[in-house]
Amino acid sequence: MAGVTGKTRVLIVDDKADIRSIVATRLRIEPGFDVVGEAANGAEAIARVGEVKPAIMILDLQMPVMSGEEVIPILRSLSPALRILVFSAYAGAQQRLRASECPDAEVRKGTGLAPLVKELHLLVERAPTDLVRVDLGIVEVEHAQRASHQWARLNPKVRELAVESGTRPDFLALVGVFLALGEPLAAAASAGWRTSTVCFTTRLEAGRAARRGLTAIDEAAGVLLEPLRSRLLAALPEDPETNERCAS
Numbered sequence: 531m532a533g534v535t536g537k538t539r540v541l542i543v544d545d546k547a548d549i550r551s552i553v554a555t556r557l558r559i560e561p562g563f564d565v566v567g568e569a570a571n572g573a574e575a576i577a578r579v580g581e582v583k584p585a586i587m588i589l590d591l592q593m594p595v596m597s598g599e600e601v602i603p604i605l606r607s608l609s610p611a612l613r614i615l616v617f618s619a620y621a622g623a624q625q626r627l628r629a630s631e632c633p634d635a636e637v638r639k640g641t642g643l644a645p646l647v648k649e650l651h652l653l654v655e656r657a658p659t660d661l662v663r664v665d666l667g668i669v670e671v672e673h674a675q676r677a678s679h680q681w682a683r684l685n686p687k688v689r690e691l692a693v694e695s696g697t698r699p700d701f702l703a704l705v706g707v708f709l710a711l712g713e714p715l716a717a718a719a720s721a722g723w724r725t726s727t728v729c730f731t732t733r734l735e736a737g738r739a740a741r742r743g744l745t746a747i748d749e750a751a752g753v754l755l756e757p758l759r760s761r762l763l764a765a766l767p768e769d770p771e772t773n774e775r776c777a778s
Contacts, residue, residue, distance in 0.1 A: 670724065700742040
């Protein structure tokens, strides 16, 4: 997304203030980029994405409160067109992350800023090719909102089970899906609509992960998420039944 200046909007996310300052200073002298915000952890990043609408996020992986690995699956549904460039001291991050956690590009810290700037220019020209539209059709707004509120109540328990079973990325992708549904449902309720067409866009692997996360929820809890659960299971992309890692 380019701003009114025609420059590419960039959000910098790193828990180290000096790193954010160095990167921001370098980009402010680079033609074509506009640093529109900073964040110190993943939770702040999610809020800032909604506020400043960046086209590219420069993201550290190891941060307090919420790491970069945790924020990526969530943002894939909240801001699917956002390109995420991991700028991390941990080499080979893409090889160890699951598909829904994968960034669009990675640059290792310690190699200088030139590789970072080069990769940013490449990302500007490389729009996502894996966007998936998820159409839930016409839903009754009151019932859908009730299911969304039930998800918020179930969230801590579902997260605990996901961590225990090693499926946290799937849970986080599902968090992103429910967050993406929240805004249109709230808008429809505010407008007084009884029914509304609900749809959103996500990335392919995040959609598959969210579907896995949804199927992992036990039947008793799943009933509380209707009608959203059945609509999502019908609309989210099917899993190819392989636990894919990032492509090398």
